[in-house]
Amino acid sequence: MEIEINRKDIKNLRIKVEDGIIKVSAPKRTSEREIKSIIKNNLDTIERLKEEDSYKKRYKNHLFGEKIEVKSEKEIEKIYRLELEKALDNIFEKYEKITGLSPKTVQIRKMKVRWGTCYPKSGDIKINLYLAERPIEQIEAVVLHELVHLKYFYHDEKFINECKKYMPNYEEIERELKR
Structure with missing residues (x-):
């Protein structure tokens, strides 16, 4: 499971899945441990997002x-x-x-x-x-x-x-x- 973490000037952490990659946008001060914990606690949501992402690619090319x-x-x-x-x-x-x-x-x-x-x-x-x-x-x-x-x-x-x-x-x- 590939995870891409991008720290930004934002208030809340966001998770999305694009082209099979889990993309996390996190506030700059969020620790690595906190991000991993949030991902672990949201595995059901991440699985749903992965499934939705796979449908999007169904018609690629x-x-x-x-x-x-x-x-x-x-x-x-x-x-x-x-x-x-x-x-x-x-x-x-x-x-x-x-x-x-x-x-x-x-x-x-x-x-x-x-x-x-x-x-x-x-x-x-x-x-x-x-x-x-x-x-x-x-x-x-x-x-x-x-x-x-x-x-x-x-x-x-x-x-x-x-x-x-x-x-x-x-x-x-x-x-x-x-x-």
Whole structure:
């Protein structure tokens, strides 16, 4: 179990798992013994974080859910951008027709936390570049989700029902995206 400790000007100790490495951010004055004790007392949480991290890597170096061979991160990002642009053109066209909703602009961006973002007032939608790793059905769910935000701002019952109207298995796909 590889552990990386980073001491910072923070008040509370934080633990996360990235690429199989346990990363601890600790206040500068926290002793080694205290850090080890906290890790030992939180092994269940760390195991859960490791499992969640393994799901994140499940689609690494994939294009639309299929494994591809690449030499560098730069190369894969170029492939993702090119292929995702083509796929999004078709997917947006499909869901714009059936929902009657249309964004003013669509941009592909590298995002760390979200698959997509909608700005209803301006009509702009941003899609995460790394969504290209996921199966087409999941990309469609994200596009539908962001389009429906042009009509409903909150993730309330009306929003969910609107998504399910066009994609009956929407909630199931959303759960897959969160894994």
